[in-house]
Amino acid sequence: MKGNYKEALGDPIFEIISAAAEKLEIECYVIGGYVRDYLLDRGTPKDIDVVAVGEGIALARKVASLLPGNPKVKIFKNFGTAMIKYRDKELEFVGARKESYHRDSRKPVVETGTLEDDQKRRDFTINALALALQSQDYGSLVDPFSGIADLQNKILRTPLDPDITYSDDPLRMMRAIRFATELDFTIHNDSLKAISDNRKRIKIISKERIVDELHKILSCDQPSNGFRLLHETGILPIILPELTALQGIEEVEGQRHKDNFWHTLEVVDN
Template sequence: MRNITNADLAKLLDKDIFHKISEAADSLGLECYVVGGYVRDLFLERPSNDIDVVVVGSGIRVATELKNLFGKKAHLSVFRNFGTAQVKYRGVEVEFVGARKESYSHDSRKPHVEDGTLEDDQNRRDFTINALAVCLNKERFGELVDPFDGILDMEDGIIRTPLDPDITFSDDPLRMMRCVRFATQLNFIINDETFEALERNAHRIKIISGERIADELNKIMLTNAPSKGFVDLQRCGLLQLILPELSMLDLVETRNGKAHKNNFYHTLEVLDNVCKSQIASDDDGEMMLWLRWAALLHDIGKPRSKRWDNVAGWTFHNHNYVGAKMIPGIFRRMKLPMDMKMKYVQKMVDLHMRPIVISDDEVTDSAVRRLMNDAGDDIDDLMTLCEADITSKNQVRKQRFLDNFRSVREKLADLKERDYKRLLQPCIDGNEIMEIFHLTPCREVGALKQTLKDAVLDNKVENERESLMKLLMHKAKSMGLV
């Protein structure tokens, strides 16, 4: 975090968009402030594209005037039912809202809204670090308004509500998810009083839609160390309500002096390991999030498959199969996508034991080829998940597994290359062409080889001897070789 004076803020906001907002508000005689995440991220030196502006008065009027100042290059959207407006200009989006105060009924997170002052508007903010405001009017341009010491909380790395946290969370229970999400994203600690309110109000999450909860969970999942968020969700009682299948893993049973590991904390370690692998490989692919979901859910079948064996101790046979069968129900309940993303997670959960079984024995071509066939294009993701799943504290055992997995990866690479050649290199080679047509190495042989190769690559003929021989003879005849 950096220390920023009002003069520094004025320099950081010395941009055309902010000066034009200032001009629009001053022309209407209205106070306006840039608020929330944009201001917070200036201090935390984080990139932010979301510009939210609060107007003491009509935000729609200032947005309309800003559109007039920019002319045809700007686009204005007005949402009168919500008293908000949006202006888009050269890739920048600015949201405008009038300062307001809110009151809530117990069974809804939709507030009753009234016009208010800047103080009223800051009072309704979720956390002190999001209640910062910087004036944009010309006479006070760059002046910080921080009534709840949000700057000090950022310095201390604390998430805290501006007012009574019980009221804050009861009024809008989604703020409980946002509390955990911000703590995870920023690597902050939730203030004790605020955390105790999370515990007291966790049951209120039931009035929040699955889509909103899933959106916050996805944001937690996309942090560098999402385990922090899931530990907080478990500690405050939210996880038991939104994802009980995962919460149930937080249990260790002992019988005859034998205990199994805590599969909840094992799962979170696997999740963080996957994140580290993706960060190291600079992976920003579309399926990155869903591999993390696969890591989070890879062992959810263990509570249902757990058995005690007098000889072997605790067993979890077929937990991968049991877990895979649970995935569609979890995704449906949580309003996560039921398309190929769900099927991908289900496949990863189902197959996550296969490479381990292979690496325990001699790594044979046939076993690896069957794995490649079942995993398809997702084989590399599966191997990443399986390597992340090695969390043994026994370094010798852990290294043995990693060495075996390296053997599996080497075998995969070798088979991919060999199968590529087998599938895409014509089964009639140059030596056979020379023998058939009694030729020595020459341009004609190269031309015939290229004809066969192009046909196979373009999928014009099957890479089979009979089909290729017909094409070869036809081409040779056109070249006067037969």
């Protein structure tokens, strides 16, 4: 553990989660995007992910019982998660787990695990950062994969071997490119090579999930950076062959014009 970030946990909801965990005698942590965005000073995220070293659904129910109005707990049994919408916040709870995958699916086989097991299964080191909610170390940072250093250096890196990370869940390749575009980060060289090596694995991802990531890339300040990375890694010809078909210099009446592919990418930035 490095440093303490109690100031990140100023919202009263965190004290309620902490009290609920204490009643259940389990440890719990805020993890993922909330921690990352706080440390990047990107405002206060409305989505809060909580990992319990124990039963995440039980923690959600206990938290709901301590909240005014006893809000409804939405349970997703297949994923072992639970969600509470409270005021302007969306809280998601999960029990710490480790995952393994079959080659033809991105749906994991899940087993109960430790906090570090749960951090290992995260897509990137910057999304594996966790803040403790136990009273004895409230706000302490748990950073086993040097996510803080990667935030400072603006590097996207996987906690484990990127070849395994992307082969197990190929959607993470598009998430890497989307985060690099959104945060203006650089994808680590080993990770970038692994994306290229595993590019054909993107075929097992549903069109809906691919379109969702493309929309997120398009909503970034400079979406062309994302499409350039998709092109360089070889993913773009697989998911949008019509776009890569535009590549090549067009000549009209003896005049050379901009390559239609790169011109299209310039247009999406406007």
